[in-house]
Amino acid sequence: MEKKTRREFLKEAGTAALGLGWALPLAAAGCAPRGHNIAGSQRQWAMVVDLEKIQDPAVREAAQKACARTHNIPHIPDPQEEIQWIRVESFEHVFEDQIHGAMPPHELERSVLVLCNHCTNPPCVRVCPTQATWKRESDGIVMMDMHRCIGCRYCMAACPYGSRSFNWRDPRPFIETDAEGKFLSDFPTRTRGVVEKCNFCAERLRDGLEPACVEAVREVPGGEGALVFGDLTDPHSEVSHILRETPSRARRVTLGTGPNVFYIG
Amino acid sequence: MGDRGKALVGLGVFILLVTFPLWGRLAGGQPVPGRDDLVYPDPAKATDCIEARDWMTANHMNLLNRWRDDLVRRGVTEYVSSSGKRYYPSLTKTCLDCHDDRDKFCNRCHDYAHVTPTCWECHTTPGGGA
Numbered sequence: 001m002e003k004k005t006r007r008e009f010l011k012e013a014g015t016a017a018l019g020l021g022w023a024l025p026l027a028a029a030g031c032a033p034r035g036h037n038i039a040g041s042q043r044q045w046a047m048v049v050d051l052e053k054i055q056d057p058a059v060r061e062a063a064q065k066a067c068a069r070t071h072n073i074p075h076i077p078d079p080q081e082e083i084q085w086i087r088v089e090s091f092e093h094v095f096e097d098q099i100h101g102a103m104p105p106h107e108l109e110r111s112v113l114v115l116c117n118h119c120t121n122p123p124c125v126r127v128c129p130t131q132a133t134w135k136r137e138s139d140g141i142v143m144m145d146m147h148r149c150i151g152c153r154y155c156m157a158a159c160p161y162g163s164r165s166f167n168w169r170d171p172r173p174f175i176e177t178d179a180e181g182k183f184l185s186d187f188p189t190r191t192r193g194v195v196e197k198c199n200f201c202a203e204r205l206r207d208g209l210e211p212a213c214v215e216a217v218r219e220v221p222g223g224e225g226a227l228v229f230g231d232l233t234d235p236h237s238e239v240s241h242i243l244r245e246t247p248s249r250a251r252r253v254t255l256g257t258g259p260n261v262f263y264i265g
Numbered sequence: 266m267g268d269r270g271k272a273l274v275g276l277g278v279f280i281l282l283v284t285f286p287l288w289g290r291l292a293g294g295q296p297v298p299g300r301d302d303l304v305y306p307d308p309a310k311a312t313d314c315i316e317a318r319d320w321m322t323a324n325h326m327n328l329l330n331r332w333r334d335d336l337v338r339r340g341v342t343e344y345v346s347s348s349g350k351r352y353y354p355s356l357t358k359t360c361l362d363c364h365d366d367r368d369k370f371c372n373r374c375h376d377y378a379h380v381t382p383t384c385w386e387c388h389t390t391p392g393g394g395a
Contacts, residue, residue, distance in 0.1 A: 138340055145337050146387065172395065183393035186357050191386045206342060 044140035044260060045118065045200050046232040046239050047214070048248070051091075052265035053226035054113055059217050060088055063113060063227060066216030069184045070201065074174030083165040083190075085198040086115040086213055097252055112263070113227075115213075116163040116198040117251065118142045120258025124155035124164065133195075139231075140260065141200045151193040160255055164197040200229075232260060302377070304369035311363050315346050326382075329356060356388050365391070 054060050067073065067086045076082045092099055092108040099108060122142045125135050132148035133155055135141075156164045170192050177183055187203060190196050201211035209215070210229055217223035230237035242248075243262060250259040314321045315328070332354035335341035344352045352359050364370045367390055375382065389395065 134338075136340070143337070147333060147337070178393070181395075183389055183395070186389050186391060186393060188357075188387035188389065191383070206340075 041120075041135065041137050041140035041233075043138065043234070044120070044232040045205075046230065046260040046262065047115075047200075047211075048228040048239050048242050048262045048264060049113055050226050050228075050265045051110060051112065051263055053217075053223060055110060056220070056222055057111075059220050059223040059226050060111060060113055062216040062220045062223065063213035064088075066212040067198075069176065070204070070212040071187045071199075072171075072175050072183050072185050072189045074171035074189075075176065076169075076171070076174045081168045083167065083171060083196065085165075085196070086113055088112070089114055094251060095249065097254070098249065114161065114163070114251075115261060116142060116200070117161055117257065117259030117261045118200055120260065121256060123158040123160070123257060127154040127158045129154065136202075139205070141202055141205075142197075143202065144196060144199060146188065146190060146194055146196070149194040151195065153195060155195055160252055160257065161259070164195050166195050167192050303373055304366045306363040306365065314363075315344070315350070315352055315359075329360075329384075332356070356384060357391055361390055 054063075064086055068075070071085065073085055074083050088111050090108065091110040091112050094112040094114055118141055119135075120140070122133075122135055124133055125142065128134075129152060130148045130150055132145045132150070134143055134145075136143050151166065153166055156162075156166060167190050172189055175183055175189060183189065201209070201213075204211060211227075214227045214229045217226040220226075228238050228242060230239035232239055232243075234240060239262075242264065246264045248262045248264045250262050253259065316324075321328075332344060333356075335344065336354045342353065344354045346352065361367060367385075385395075
């Protein structure tokens with residue numbers, strides 16, 4: 001049998017998928033139900049970000065660094081090609097639908113950590129032609145299967161939060177290594193041509209560990225509680241408790257995606 | 266001895282020669298595991314693969330596909346072999362933990378068979394090796 005390289009295969013598959021291209025986003029737009037409904041998953045992991053505490057740059061850097069090292073995320077300087085699982089953006093940009101003229105500049109300029117919202121109704125999942133991304137029923141994580149991703153980037157177009165990155169080039173030369181040139185983690189790197197995003201550290205949860213960013217901020221003085229992770233369907237979890245007791249916000253809730261990353265403070 | 270006899274002897278020798286790879290090994294010429302072009306795990310570490318060797322030779326790619334889907338898609342974190350042993354379904358953490366010389370085992374055989382799995386473009390060797 002004539003063997004195709006991954007790239008050749010993807011090119012052909014991509015051409016075939018173009019035919020579907022116009023229809024999928026339309027289908028997706030029409031059917032997102034409103035409001036927050038977590039009935040579909042047995043559990044729903046969620047994160048609460050404390051905006052006060054992440055104003056310390058050391059806290060934000062700890063979270064980002066831990067994420068990059070855990071998942072062998074490349075550091076590509078060109079903003080057009082960078083790969084980001086957890087990014088920093090301004091309040092003004094992140095909550096653009098919630099700002100008004102009377103807000104003081106220091107509020108608008110606050111730094112916000114943004115990551116995949118692991119939506120209850122994820123639009124990216126609806127548009128994926130290969131089920132390379134799906135909503136895991138057992139715990140609500142929006143998973144990625146790198147083996148199935150054909151790099152069509154519909155999910156990136158569908159995500160209203162810009163949570164996904166595309167590998168425009170081989171990421172390996174841009175991944176941090178130790179003195180012997182070894183990667184810092186055995187989490188598989190990615191290749192040119194696949195989309196990636198935050199996986200709520202599914203691989204660490206499997207081993208009974210918390211997400212790397214949550215663990216890392218706790219080590220920074222003043223970072224305790226900057227990121228809190230837990231099960232939203234459990235009324236006794238810390239996230240449920242915080243969200244009951246404290247005013248909170250989430251990104252672009254009127255879209256009906258049901259984001260599961262919340263912001264307080 | 267007539268021509269017929271000579272032909273029979275010749276045939277016998279021929280058959281012996283042709284089938285040498287089959288009986289030669291039984292006669293104790295080669296250690297088990299038996300391919301001298303491949304580097305097997307140190308017998309102190311392991312003498313058996315996850316399943317029987319012949320099955321592994323023929324089916325390791327299917328096993329890997331199953332492990333991949335089990336772990337990534339179905340959230341299954343254990344593989345029970347037909348002998349009842351339990352394994353964590355990971356290419357790097359399990360297969361390469363035993364087969365620690367990837368170049369002289371997986372790759373050497375694949376080069377010979379002219380197959381080029383793309384797994385190593387993403388999967389590392391244990392300890393973060395490319």
